[in-house]
């Protein structure tokens with residue numbers, strides 16, 4: 001079935017444009033495509049370029065949220081909301097009206113607060129994330145792409161502005177440059193569809209990790225999936241629910257992690273993005289996937 005999906009989306013490969021506000025991402029061929037599925041037993045299947053590493057970008061926000069929630073009570077929710085923003089992932093417009101409290105943890109502003117919280121908990125937030133991702137994917141070679149990190153850090157005016165703005169409301173605990181550095185590093189981690197599907201599997205498995213231990217409770221996993229559904233694709237979350245019908249988190253590297261609760265995690269990658277920053281062929285592939293399997297949650 002995954003091979004069939006590769007064929008079905010072939011005409012869409014190359015549609016859209018690779019993100020260019022981070023120059024190192026603009027160099028990737030937008031026509032590439034891969035898909036992988038990890039089931040609850042940790043079996044993984046793939047088609048296309050499913051073992052090629054790419055920049056996970058905002059998909060990292062799901063994992064940092066899970067790590068923060070695993071390490072604390074619910075106090076994070078005093079600093080970040082749980083409502084769809086209806087705005088672009090890097091928008092500033094709601095922040096002044098809402099006194100420095102970002103709408104949700106998956107837009108940049110909210111993810112920067114989550115990273116700030118993870119720094120307070122563990123210090124080296126991106127290192128902690130990398131250790132988690134290596135363990136879940138079984139791939140000890142996962143690493144930060146230093147070229148992408150440097151490129152993003154050199155073009156971070158907007159994320160710096162957002163973080164300073166939230167700091168002016170007292171909603172940032174660590175020095176802004178440190179929060180930015182850790183955020184850029186987490187976004188610049190390279191993973192393949194295979195790695196991502198395995199790393200996201202715990203969200204399909206009600207919070208239980210590869211080794212059988214619990215990262216987050218069943219209730220927390222349910223809630224993270226709910227926020228992925230309502231906020232994971234930014235101002236296209238309604239359209240994503242309409243077409244795909246499962247929780248999903250996209251990144252401007254062209255990847256999308258989708259969760260079918262109780263069944264599997266699916267990762268797709270194709271760098272050509274639509275205007276809202278979601279992979280054109282990736283969304284289409286997930287649309288085919290839930291149609292072929294009947295595994296939409298609706």
Ligand SMILES: NC(=O)CC[C@H](N)C(=O)O
Pocket residue numbers: 056057058059089090108152159187250251252253277
């Ligand atoms: N949507 C995304 O993937 C955005 C992540 C990117 N690192 C940024 O902060 O702009």
